[in-house]
């Protein structure tokens with residue numbers, strides 16, 4: 001049994017905490033207090049009453065810290081690290097985008113950070129109340145830290161694996177996420193991808209991501225734009241991605257981590273990214 005702290009027990013953090021709590025000692029580090037964690041999973045409900053801390057001063061060292069806040073809440077998440085991180089603690093960052101390590105490098109030595117790509121669609125209806133839509137998967141870089149992270153989930157049906165090519169995994173996931181901007185813009189769930197005009201915009205967003213990702217070293221196939229659209233069309237039409245959920249709730253949005261990053265890194269390589277720049281600007285304006 002490992003001691004695990006989850007910073008940010010929202011849709012992803014709450015889902016993982018509920019599964020991990022079946023075999024480990026899990027503490028939740030939350031911003032908003034709640035008593036009961038209930039996750040409707042594809043295999044039925046998981047209900048737990050874990051320790052929930054809301055004051056970083058109450059945190060004590062654990063074996064693993066899992067950071068699952070939104071990217072824009074990194075500074076708040078980092079406030080927990082002084083209490084949670086001891087000499088042997090490993091820190092996994094479970095967020096979308098391709099900048100997991102850069103984002104937390106100001107707070108921790110980079111070698112202590114395990115970046116994780118998560119593909120587990122989950123929606124939070126209230127603090128501690130979550131619907132996990134699909135069992136999904138997590139990928140982490142190959143190596144001792146990645147193996148130790150995967151071992152935490154050995155008792156769960158979630159597929160957690162290491163990869164020798166994390167760059168490609170992260171950019172492939174970014175391709176999926178950058179296209180999801182259309183949902184936050186239109187305030188329509190995943191089924192909007194069934195419209196041909198919207199699918200054309202999604203393909204353009206992904207094509208820019210592919211061009212920039214390749215320049216960053218990712219091995220991305222030519223048909224990724226088509227695969228992304230096909231995936232959205234095949235999934236539940238009422239699925240709400242986390243960017244869309246943020247806009248619906250009036251929260252900040254991960255625009256920079258999901259679309260802005262393509263524009264920023266594209267500019268560094270001299271690659272034009274007008275469609276991602278446009279949706280990022282429209283979302284910034286919509287959220288301001």
Ligand SMILES: NC(=O)C1=CN([C@@H]2O[C@H](COP(=O)(O)OP(=O)(O)OC[C@H]3O[C@@H](n4cnc5c(N)ncnc54)[C@H](OP(=O)(O)O)[C@@H]3O)[C@@H](O)[C@H]2O)C=CC1
Nearest residue numbers: 008009010011012030031032069076077095096121122242
């Ligand atoms: N939802 C999904 O389906 C998926 C999301 N992701 C990615 O995972 C990451 C997390 O997303 P998601 O789970 O949807 O986000 P949520 O908004 O559901 O959860 C984030 C949680 O972080 C908490 N939080 C914010 N600041 C702090 C702080 N200082 N201390 C402690 N807790 C804090 C929030 O608290 P409060 O309750 O007060 O808001 C909230 O509970 C994002 O990068 C997202 O892109 C990846 C795959 C799937």
Ligand SMILES: CC(C)(CO)C(=O)C(=O)O
Nearest residue numbers: 118119120121241242243
């Ligand atoms: C698209 C999805 C649900 C895939 O896990 C996701 O990453 C998100 O909502 O942020």
